[in-house]
Amino acid sequence: MIPHTPIIAILGIGTYLSLALLxxxxxxxxxxxxxxxxxxxxxxxxxxxxxxxxxxxxPTTFKDHxxxxxxxxxxxxDNLPKGxxxxxxFDFDPSMAPEVQPMANVFTRHLFAKNHKVIFMSLWATGQxxxxxxxxxxxRREFPDKKEGVDFANLGYKAGNQGVLNVIVTDFxxxxxxxxxxxxxxxxxxxxxxxxxxxxxxxxxxxxxFPGPKEWVLFVGDPANVPIGAGVAAVTAPIYYPYxxxxxxxxxxxxxxxxxxxxxxxxxxxxxxxxxTPALIMMGPQTLAHVVVMAFIIIGNVAFFVAxxxxxxxx
Amino acid sequence: xxxxxxIVMTAVAICFVASWLSQGxxxxxxxxxxxLQGFLVTTAVFLTLCIFSFxxxxxxxxKFAEHLFxxxxxxxxxxxxxxxxIVGNLIPRLSEGLSNWFxxxxxxxxxxxxxxxxxxxxLLLMMRLTANYGWLARWSLAFIVGTTAGLNFVRYLRSDxxxxxxxxxxxLLVDWQGMGHFxxxxxxxxxxxxxxxxxxxxxxxxxxxxxxxxxxxxxHTGLFGQASRAGxxxxxxxxxxxxxxxxMGRLTxxxxxxxxxxxxxxxxxx
Numbered sequence: 001m002i003p004h005t006p007i008i009a010i011l012g013i014g015t016y017l018s019l020a021l022l023x024x025x026x027x028x029x030x031x032x033x034x035x036x037x038x039x040x041x042x043x044x045x046x047x048x049x050x051x052x053x054x055x056x057x058x059p060t061t062f063k064d065h066x067x068x069x070x071x072x073x074x075x076x077x078d079n080l081p082k083g084x085x086x087x088x089x090f091d092f093d094p095s096m097a098p099e100v101q102p103m104a105n106v107f108t109r110h111l112f113a114k115n116h117k118v119i120f121m122s123l124w125a126t127g128q129x130x131x132x133x134x135x136x137x138x139x140r141r142e143f144p145d146k147k148e149g150v151d152f153a154n155l156g157y158k159a160g161n162q163g164v165l166n167v168i169v170t171d172f173x174x175x176x177x178x179x180x181x182x183x184x185x186x187x188x189x190x191x192x193x194x195x196x197x198x199x200x201x202x203x204x205x206x207x208x209x210f211p212g213p214k215e216w217v218l219f220v221g222d223p224a225n226v227p228i229g230a231g232v233a234a235v236t237a238p239i240y241y242p243y244x245x246x247x248x249x250x251x252x253x254x255x256x257x258x259x260x261x262x263x264x265x266x267x268x269x270x271x272x273x274x275x276x277t278p279a280l281i282m283m284g285p286q287t288l289a290h291v292v293v294m295a296f297i298i299i300g301n302v303a304f305f306v307a308x309x310x311x312x313x314x315x
Numbered sequence: 316x317x318x319x320x321x322i323v324m325t326a327v328a329i330c331f332v333a334s335w336l337s338q339g340x341x342x343x344x345x346x347x348x349x350x351l352q353g354f355l356v357t358t359a360v361f362l363t364l365c366i367f368s369f370x371x372x373x374x375x376x377x378k379f380a381e382h383l384f385x386x387x388x389x390x391x392x393x394x395x396x397x398x399x400x401i402v403g404n405l406i407p408r409l410s411e412g413l414s415n416w417f418x419x420x421x422x423x424x425x426x427x428x429x430x431x432x433x434x435x436x437x438l439l440l441m442m443r444l445t446a447n448y449g450w451l452a453r454w455s456l457a458f459i460v461g462t463t464a465g466l467n468f469v470r471y472l473r474s475d476x477x478x479x480x481x482x483x484x485x486x487l488l489v490d491w492q493g494m495g496h497f498x499x500x501x502x503x504x505x506x507x508x509x510x511x512x513x514x515x516x517x518x519x520x521x522x523x524x525x526x527x528x529x530x531x532x533x534x535h536t537g538l539f540g541q542a543s544r545a546g547x548x549x550x551x552x553x554x555x556x557x558x559x560x561x562x563m564g565r566l567t568x569x570x571x572x573x574x575x576x577x578x579x580x581x582x583x584x585x
Contacts, residue, residue, distance in 0.1 A: 045370045052569050056577055056584055068505050098571025099564060125395045159399040166466065177407075182420050218470040222478060234564030238557045246482045247474060254560060255567045285570045286563060293562060 014058030022051060022288070026295050033303035036310075044296060051292040055284035062283050066264035070257050072250030073229040074264050076202060077110050084201035085194055086111055087119040089216065090127035090134075091207030096233045097130055102258040102279040103231030104130070104206045105138050106265055112143045112151075113269060117190055119200075121155040121176070123164060123211045128157040128180070137276075149179075149188040156180030161211045165219035169197045198224045208233030213240055217247050231257065259283045320375075327376070331361055334580070341582070360580045363572055405433060483522050485515040521549045 025047060029039060054060075066074060080086070088107055092100050111118050120131045131154060139146055146152055155176045158164050167175040172195055173185050185191045193199060197220045205213040205228065213230035221228035227249045232240055234254025244251050252258055258279035265272050338353030365380035406413045407422045408430045414421035436455040443452035489511040491497070501509055527539065528546030535543040577584045 042371060048566075048569075049573075052566065053573055053577075056570065056573055059584075095568070098574075099567045125399060157399060159396075159404055162466065162470075177422055178420050184420075218467075218474045222474045223470070234560040234567065237560050238553065242479060242482065247478055254563050256563065282567060282570045285573075286566055289566045289569075290562070 014054070015060050018050070018054035018058060019288075022047070022054070022292065025050075026292070026299070030299045030302070033299050034306055036303075036307060047292050047296075048289055051288040052285040055288050056281075059281065060284035060288070061280055062287060064256075064259045064263040064280060064283065066260040069244055069251050069253075070260040071264065072245065073204075073252065074110070074250075074261060074268075076227065076229060076249055077107070077114060077116070078268070080114065080116060080201055082115050083117060085117045085119065085190070085199070086202045086204065087121065087197070087200050089203070089205045089207070090120065090122040090131045091124050091205055091209070091212040092130065092233070093124055093126035093209075094130070096208055098282075099233045099255050099258070100206050100208065100231055101130060101133065102255070102277075102282075103252050103261065104134050105276070106258065106261050106279075107204050107206070107231065108134055108138045109142065109272065109275065110265060112139065112146060113272070116201075118152040119155060119190070119194075120152065122157040123161060123215070124207065124209075125157050125159070127207075131156070142275075148181075149183065150190055153185070153188055153190050154180045155185075162215045162219050165197075165211070165215055169220045169224050172196050196224075197226055200226055202227050202229065204229045204231070206231040208236040212236075213248070214243075217243055221247060231261075255279050255282050255286065327361075331357060334360065338580070356579055360576060363576065367572075401437075405430065409434070483518060485518060487515055487519060488512060489515060520545070525549050 029043070029047075033039060077086070088104060088111075090104060108118065120135070122128050122131055135154060139152065148154070156179065158175055160167075160175070164175055172191070176185060178184050179188070197203065203216060203220060203226055205216040207213060207230075213228070213232055216228050216230070220226055228247070229250050230240060230248055231252035232254070234256075237251070237253030237257075240248065240251055240253075252261055259277075259282070262275075262277045262280050266275070266277070334357040335350070335353050338356050339350035340353075342349030342352045362380045362383070365376040368374055369377040402417045402419055406417055407419050408424070408427070411421045411423075436458055439451045440455040441452075442448040442450075490508055497508060500507075503510065524542045524546035526546070527542045528550065530543075533539060574584070
């Protein structure tokens with residue numbers, strides 16, 4: 001579909017106009033609150049909606065820099081010897097996809113740019129379709145010369161949660177005799193010398209629920225001493241930080257982590273300057289919405305203290 | 316039916332059909348069935364807006380979308396359980412004939428009685444549906460709980476207990492070569508000596524104070540009480556960080572939905 005760009009976006013004043021509108025609205029609310037007027041929750045929803053929608057319609061992007069915890073994953077992939085075998089596990093569902101799919105895509109792009117071999121799998125049933133999405137959007141579009149079975153393999157979903165990990169840590173083919181196309185792994189050149197997770201050079205778990213990065217650390221990373229990197233949904237990110245740096249080599253927390261990785265990718269690899277950067281684009285709405293949330297917290301607190309002072313003075 | 320709901324329903328239906336036809340007419344040339352694609356996009360948009368309508372107030376459209384989601388999810392997981400666990404994992408190890416019938420590759424190997432254990436336990440679990448033999452399901456549940464506990468116990472003990480304690484035992488003076496060396500190499504970079512020492516001190520004090528807050532065998536007074544209060548602060552900062560991450564995560568989901576509405580439906584962004 002051809003995008004119907006709004007006229008104010010063409011004029012380049014959309015960002016300033018929306019910021020001015022938002023600021024005016026917040027001032028109006030602040031004045032109203034000082035006068036003791038209650039703010040309906042639906043007004044707050046409208047402000048958040050506006051703060052998220054405006055930067056999407058009038059793109060507002062920010063430059064980002066990779067923090068240490070993100071850079072560790074990037075450097076690990078970058079410094080692996082050419083032809084290393086890396087496994088990416090898609091342990092998420094569509095409700096998490098806006099946050100973590102950009103991570104899976106940028107990991108895949110980086111791995112193929114470095115000519116590593118990639119094994120895709122999923123511990124979540126819904127992850128299989130999202131794996132195909134990454135294969136279509138990144139592998140087949142940007143790396144059409146990469147051959148399935150030689151450069152990458154899609155093992156698909158396997159039921160069993162941590163039970164699957166408990167098996168593949170010692171024997172890969174016992175749990176995955178075939179790939180998602182029912183082709184035996186034994187017939188694939190990619191799996192020559194790959195018998196278990198112990199033979200992998202790196203495992204990247206993308207997700208944030210159960211089973212997910214935590215199970216990869218518990219059932220594969222620690223017992224088999226395989227380096228684990230993770231990209232996780234923001235809601236669950238704080239529970240993974242204690243595993244860094246000893247049990248998890250690096251971590252991408254929420255869309256911010258994905259944006260940092262994308263910016264590092266563009267900085268180090270100029271050929272990817274025009275690659276899709278969904279996470280970086282999402283940081284515009286994130287920033288403005290966070291400013292609005294903070295403004296509401298300040299307005300609420302100031303209104304509370306002013307009301308309390310008035311009450312005391314009245315008494 | 317009252318007049319207003321009828322008008323609203325009619326308006327929604329007209330908008331739905333209009334969107335469907337418009338999407339079908341504007342669908343990409345790559346699509347083999349543009350009107351089917353238009354219908355799917357319009358349905359997704361309709362359900363998204365139904366869910367969003369709850370932000371105004373509870374209404375029948377929201378209820379419809381909610382019930383549809385619950386029903387489809389239940390059916391989806393039931394089918395998935397059958398096809399991925401029973402057909403995907405069990406049948407290929409049990410019978411070549413059944414594998415061929417379900418069109419899954421048979422895994423030849425020595426006949427193993429172990430594979431019949433889940434069949435029997437699964438059948439026992441189904442006994443829950445009967446009134447007289449429901450107690451037999453307890454055997455399966457006991458097996459599930461026992462194996463899960465056993466499987467997790469060792470891993471959690473190692474990774475979440477011993478390794479975490481080990482990770483908390485950090486040197487309070489990192490790469491210490493005397494005060495002169497420390498001052499002459501002072502910088503605020505994240506991998507600099509000062510920041511590393513500071514981080515380790517924060518973790519050390521945070522762990523000790525956090526543990527003291529949960530130690531109830533001694534009254535929280537004096538120095539012990541102050542450490543306990545510091546523990547509360549540590550916990551509050553942790554919860555605050557979690558909440559901040561949650562806000563970021565939820566906003567990302569909203570961005571995802573709005574991107575769908577603006578790009579795939581309205582076509583106002585690339």
